[in-house]
Amino acid sequence: MSFPKMRLDKVCRITMGQAPSGDSYNFDGHGLALIAGAGDFGKETPEPKKYTTAAGKRSEEGEIILCIRATIGDLNWSDKKYCLGRGVAGLFGHKDKLDQKYLWHWLKNIAPLLKSKGKGATFLQVTKEDICSLEIALPPLAEQHRIAAILDQADELRQKRQQAIEKLDQLLQATFIDMFGDPVSNPKGWDIFKSKSLFQAPPRIGTTTPANGEGIPVVRVGELGQFHIDFEKCGRVQISESDFKKYELKNGDLVLARAIGSKNQLGKCSYFSQYFEPVCIDSHVMRLRPDPKKMHPLWFYFLLSSDQGKKILQSKGGATAVQFNINSAQANDLDIALPPLSEQAKFVEIANKILKNKDSHIKSLEKNNLLFSSLQNQAFNGTL
Template sequence: MRNEHLNELEIPLPPLPEQRRIAAILDKADALRAKRREAIAKLDQLLQSVFLDMFGDPVTNPKGWAEVPVGSLAERITKGESPKWQGFEYCDDGVRFITSENVGRGRMIRKDKFIPSDFDDKICRSRLKSSDLLINLVGASIGRLSIMEDDLLPANINQAVATVTLDRTRISVDFVMAMLLTPSGQNRLLGGKVDAARANISLKNIRDLVLPLPPLPMQRRFEQLCGVIRHRRMELAYSGSKQDELLASLQQRAFSGQLSQAA
């Protein structure tokens, strides 16, 4: 639209008291979204607090747990490849492709990207399994971790993400993720690198990473708590999506003049 046409643009203009009423409705809807985000953040803080209370700081290891390298606890530690390096392109449907954008801090970020099954066959060594631990290896999101979710399978990964398949008869995936998400755990994972945005984590770094190993029943109790918090977070995320839809609907009605007509 050219600037000279702006003067001719007509917009609904309810009386000022009505404008204030509409603004108040939108503010209340936005406040609900802010409270949901705060509730999710508090759940994450609770989980980290419980971890430190149960197991202590993973670097100083005040409870004196035996320390074991990840390589001796893992059935597999690997990463994927870039499809373009192999002459493949992304497609609309196929095998889900996980990149660093999908690996959030303690949870998966759902952004759909797919690769042809031929490329998945070519890099079958990095096909993801249920409850694999995913670790971002490079870039601004280095050190973020999440656990692969069953409903996102089948899936594969690119070269910026490592997958660690742990021996769950010896160690809990939830325990490892929570440990590596603590400040000292992140520092150990990154090797003390200051400029994390330009650093990188190698597969050898992960294999050599030493973890405290508390008794498995104790890890299982923590794992159960993780399940409860994860379920609550999912409930908040679902209600949040409904709140987002409500706010979008209210905004559309407000700017089209329909909200001012409502009782």
């Protein structure tokens, strides 16, 4: 069944944000919390960092806050009144025409279309007319409620699966700390070694040859996932055989982001096990090759990717005007509180069981995402 379409501004109040004067900002809770852009978004409701005593445009409780700059299309619910900054807009459906939850799911569905309207040299941004001119399929309110309820239930399944994955990650971290203590303060008194003495080969920064779509896969920062490398997104690079031997990845290697925009990302790391073809790294990442006779590679991975392990890297890393980085000499100079190999192996055995469970949840989440996407398409083309 097809439903009539209407311009969004005919059935929805759209409030474009406005930046308050800079001298009104504070971090002490005076005035209204400022939502300047997606950087102030939480999972579902805002996590603001600043306040303003000169709020101009404001949101109401129950309003949808839409990001209109850079990460166009991101959404949060307004759980109270906020000041809407320049990077966001507030949307509130007319109660006699448009259900807010239906609007939420519809905005999620058309986010790619909205992003395609973005313009700008420094960063993309959409205008009020870009938003107003969007055409929304408008079934009767009762049908909107029904569609929103189905999508809510499907989304809840996805969220529960995601929460299970996050809890398994927390369990991994908690198990590591329980067995070995904080690797920074070293409360269990493990012997301290410089990382250089625990590597089989010196840390290696990758090739500067740009990817051109041909040759062998090259791992960059963007392909580093939690534990796994996303090979489907890898570029390809043509390098000589001698250069490949410098930059290749072997089973048990760690790939570390070494040049990134945020200090908090320093320590983003993936573990390489195998791939069906040769793989190398580019210059924004670093290869670490632990000596398995001294340090279990998987144990070292969990150390570096833990919150405490990242502090070890951050304590050594430096910064330029545009990015945070860590070089080979600094990677060689890490202080590692090293438990015996037998204790490392016990942890790895436990971790592999948790990871197997996590992998099962990830596969289920992928199925939930496909189901949700299918339901979205059906919901907004009138076949749900």
